[in-house]
Amino acid sequence: MSTAAETRVKPKNELPREVYLSLVDSLFGHFAAMLAGAICVTVAATLTAWKTQDPWLWACAAIVLAIGIARAIQMRRYEQDKPQTIAAAKRWEFHYAIGAVAYCGMLGIWCLIGIGLNDDQTVHLLCAIVTVANVVAGTSRVSGQPYIVLSTLLAACAPLALGLVLQNNPYYAAIGILISLFFLGLHRITAGLHETNLKAAIASHEIALLASRFDTALNNMPHGLCMCDGKGRITVANRRLTELLGIPRDLIAPDTTIGDLLQHCVTVGTLSERNAERVTTHLGQHMSGSGDADSTIETLGDRAFEFTVEVMENGGTVLIVEDITERKNAEAKISHMARFDAVTGLPNRSFFHDQLDNALRATRTLDSCAVLFIDLDQFKQVNDTLGHPVGDRLLTSVADRLRGIVSPTDTVARFGGDEFVVFRAGIADMDDPASLARRIVDELGTPYEIDHHQLIIGASIGIATNSRVGITADHLMKNADMALYRAKSDGRGTWHFFEWEMATKAESRRGLELDLRNAVAADGFELHYQPLLNMQTRRITTCEALLRWPHPERGMIPPGEFVPLAEEMGLIGTIGAWVLRQACIEATRWPAHVRVAVNLSPMQFRRGSVVEDVLGALAESGLPASRLEIEITESVLLQDTPATHAVLMQLHDAGVSISLDDFGTGYSSLSYLHRFPLQKVKIDRSFLRSSGVERSNKLLHGIARLSADLGMSVVVEGIETDEQLALVLAEPAITEAQGFLFSRPVPKRDIRALLSAATPYVRRVA
Secondary structure (H helix, E strand, O other): OOOHHHHOOOOOOOOOHHHHHHHHHHHOOOHHHHHHHHHHHHHHHHHHHHHHOOHHHHHHHHHHHHHHHHHHHHHHHHHHOOOOOHHHHHHHHHHHHHHHHHHHHHHHHHHHHHHHOOOOHHHHHHHHHHHHHHHHHHHHHOOOOHHHHHHHHHHHHHHHHHHHHOOOOHHHHHHHHHHHHHHHHHHHHHHHHHHHHHHHHHHHHHHHHHHHHHHHHHHOOOOEEEEEOOOOEEEEEOHHHHHHHOOOHHHOOOOOEHHHHHHHHHHHOOOOHHHHHHHHHHHHHHHOOOOOOEEEEEOOOOOEEEEEEEEOOOOOEEEEEEEOHHHHHHHHHHHHHHHEOOOOOOEOHHHHHHHHHHHHHHOOOOOOEEEEEEEEEOHHHHHHHHOHHHHHHHHHHHHHHHHHHOOOOOEEEEEEOOEEEEEEEOOOOOHHHHHHHHHHHHHHOOOEEEOOEEEOOEEEEEEEEOOOOOOOHHHHHHHHHHHHHHHHHOOOOOEEEOOHHHHHHHHHHHHHHHHHHHHHHOOOOEEEEEEEEEOOOOOEEEEEEEEEEEEOOOEEEOHHHHHHHHHHHOOHHHHHHHHHHHHHHHHOOOOOOOEEEEEOOHHHHHHOOHHHHHHHHHHHHOOOHHHEEEEEOHHHHHHOHHHHHHHHHHHHHOOOEEEEEEEOOOOOOOOHHHHOOOOEEEEOOHHHHOOOOHHHHHHHHHHHHHHHHOOOEEEEOOOOOHHHHHHHHOOOOOOEEOOOOOOOOEOHHHHHHHHOOOOOOOOOOO
């Protein structure tokens, strides 16, 4: 049950718990002296009672004996149940104060009766001497509590002084005054003693607390530490030091030196003799000012310790021992991860480049060396269908096969993804890398068994040699990469040597890429327009917008050369949006019955912004949606039927016409004609080139009639001769025609002239 003293907030000026407990403990620490004093007083009181036969003195003797026994019992109980809190200690202090005051008060009453009410001088002398002696002895025990000293002095002094005064003897009165002054001086002395002892107790507590904190901090350090004096003797050593060095704690005695400590490490097998000598030498060098502060030592248990030495001003030293095993292992792991591929364990691109660079410098005096750049065929399908874990295990199997194919002097690396590279030095002729490439293609092309899946992939290889003096690693890798590109374009599953013409073409391509980016940024393109003629009215009803790039140095670059490049570079979306805007703006200047047709690339559909681009161009130009035709090829319909269907439906709902271009050149699935919202079918020119063949004529007429029956307009492309025109005119299902017979693609100023011509039949060759 808690008391108010236990739960109240401790004031700032209250003594520390340990100090206060020690003061209370000092009150109960003299059991033998207290018991001896009580016995002596009891005997003295009994003698005075026996000599005077005064019943009051007999009562005093009995009471003194009872109080003494009670205090003895109290002290024994205190020894068995020492307080641990300030509140409990205060209760014990209060009990002690009651007993001490009662005891001293009884001595005073004994003196009052023995001196003031009796005339026996022997009794007077015995009472005064015993009382003064007991009070002096008692105040020395309770000097730590001044209020108890004052209480006991008053309890004993006042009755004693009163007893002396009652004798009506001036000498007795003088003695009473002297005793009072003595007790007053005794109180002042004990007060000063209390202050001194209290300061000493507080200082001792603070020192002990500081020492405890220092010891706790020292023994909980993650590093081992020892301090030595100027003679090398260890004065302080923490527990972590003995744990790291594997030696018992008790081996570090007051006279133990650093040399003894290291010899113990050699004895228990922590350090080798050589490493112990290294540490000793390191300490000596550092103390002389000629050594480094840190030294790393490998232990016999595959641990790594770092010894750090600091010299103190008094000539001693501080030795700190740190276990850096985990740090070194982590550094080694990081270094390995920075140089090797995590999946296959092969060197990575950066490490291989360094090895290749060093090897090239070392092989300049040899005949030649070769780099084989390997790209896995069909690997992406494995990742996409079976997941990356299976793909990673397949890469590991490929790496194992490559290690088995190459010679021990070759270097194999993985460049990331499905790209590997092999370096071979000292080749005698070109048959050597060709033979190696052949073995790699054959071996990597055999089936793999991965997680119960039989996988078959292939490999394409580009080979480059240091056929020119001074070739660098970067150039060699670039040449091998260009040769790989050529091998893949040749149909995959083969290899190709680098040829210097490839570098020329690559340089030209890089220049073209840069010019293409600049043209996109500066709107450096033009639109030409080719008309579509209505077969009934013989007038232009639609103009197809065709992209042209007038290069400032190369002249007019054909679309077949730069459009695929723009698709690879990811620029076709920006270019396509520009074409839509310009075509719609130009169409607003034409007669209201003439539509404009714009081709869309499959890459634009993959970007997912076709609808936004089309609607944005219409809004910006103000062209009605009914005057815009979007021409798509079968490849658009093949790539993602649900998504493509959704886009085409949005355009159809907006009022834009959709035309299927080059029908008959691809899969030409008839399902496209009814599954997608198409309004026009453009039959490819290939049917007209073989117009003399009856089979082609039937196909042309059949496709035209089928499309017309499905409610779609039919256009025939590529009309260049009167014979071809006659064939088209013979089929009433064909509504429009397009070709050089009518007009080549012309700039916008010329298409305006054609549209405003009075001649209903347009036949111009620009």
